[in-house]
Amino acid sequence: MSMGQPLTLFGLAGRSMSAQLVRMNAAASNLSNAGSIAASEAEAYRPIRAVFAEQLDRTSGLATVQVAAVVREQAAPIKQHDPDHPLADEEGNVWASPVDENAEMVEMLEASRQYQNLVEAVSTVRQLMLDTMRNR
Amino acid sequence: MSESLFGIHGMALELRSQRMGVIASNIANAGTPGYKARDFDFAKALQARTLGMDAGEAEKAATLYRVPVMPSLDGNTVEMSTEQAAFGENAVGYQATLTFIRGRVETVTRALRGE
Numbered sequence: 001m002s003m004g005q006p007l008t009l010f011g012l013a014g015r016s017m018s019a020q021l022v023r024m025n026a027a028a029s030n031l032s033n034a035g036s037i038a039a040s041e042a043e044a045y046r047p048i049r050a051v052f053a054e055q056l057d058r059t060s061g062l063a064t065v066q067v068a069a070v071v072r073e074q075a076a077p078i079k080q081h082d083p084d085h086p087l088a089d090e091e092g093n094v095w096a097s098p099v100d101e102n103a104e105m106v107e108m109l110e111a112s113r114q115y116q117n118l119v120e121a122v123s124t125v126r127q128l129m130l131d132t133m134r135n136r
Numbered sequence: 137m138s139e140s141l142f143g144i145h146g147m148a149l150e151l152r153s154q155r156m157g158v159i160a161s162n163i164a165n166a167g168t169p170g171y172k173a174r175d176f177d178f179a180k181a182l183q184a185r186t187l188g189m190d191a192g193e194a195e196k197a198a199t200l201y202r203v204p205v206m207p208s209l210d211g212n213t214v215e216m217s218t219e220q221a222a223f224g225e226n227a228v229g230y231q232a233t234l235t236f237i238r239g240r241v242e243t244v245t246r247a248l249r250g251e
Binding site for chain 2: 009012013015016020023051052053054060061062063064065111114117118121124125128131132
């Protein structure tokens with residue numbers, strides 16, 4: 001992040017687009033770990049989630065988005081009784097990751113929608129600025 | 137010089153550009169928990185600007201928080217439909233102001249050429 005330089009509309013859109021990308025990556029990681037099995041409750045994969053925060057640039061008055069943190073959800077892994085599984089403990093239990101595929105799909109859809117909205121806004125701004133430049 | 141050449145349109149273009157930033161900030165923060173959408177009344181800001189305030193002061197004087205139609209649980213008050221409509225309206229306003237300025241410049245150019 002370049003400090004001191006006032007934020008432009010393009011910088012604003014760029015930053016919030018990369019925030020949306022982090023969110024989409026988190027959802028993709030969760031999806032790819034959906035149903036993965038672990039030997040103990042502590043080792044099981046827990047879904048990750050990007051937390052957004054507003055970032056106000058005081059010089060220009062523009063507010064962009066930053067990823068304040070990527071946190072792990074506290075959802076409990078699902079205990080499954082499967083004695084034949086190679087990772088099963090002495091009681092014959094394994095733990096599956098508590099990923100809700102539907103929720104992750106919705107998360108991805110929302111992130112891509114917001115990304116598209118930003119692309120749309122940027123292309124409008126770009127066109128208007130070019131028109132202003134070409135003013136004869 | 138530019139004040140008298142472009143008249144109100146120069147100020148209007150500046151304010152339109154600022155409003156574009158405000159609405160783009162709202163669109164960018166559509167997923168931020170607790171973010172409150174802002175916007176400013178363009179007519180009010182332009183009036184304040186013509187009374188001698190600078191562009192930043194005029195914007196501040198006319199800025200209000202947006203009242204959501206349906207508040208969401210996470211405290212975010214951005215509603216995409218409202219923001220997109222406002223952004224579109226503002227872009228058209230910008231385009232129109234630009235046309236007025238272009239017309240003004242053309243007029244002066246023609247007068248200078250003496251055609």
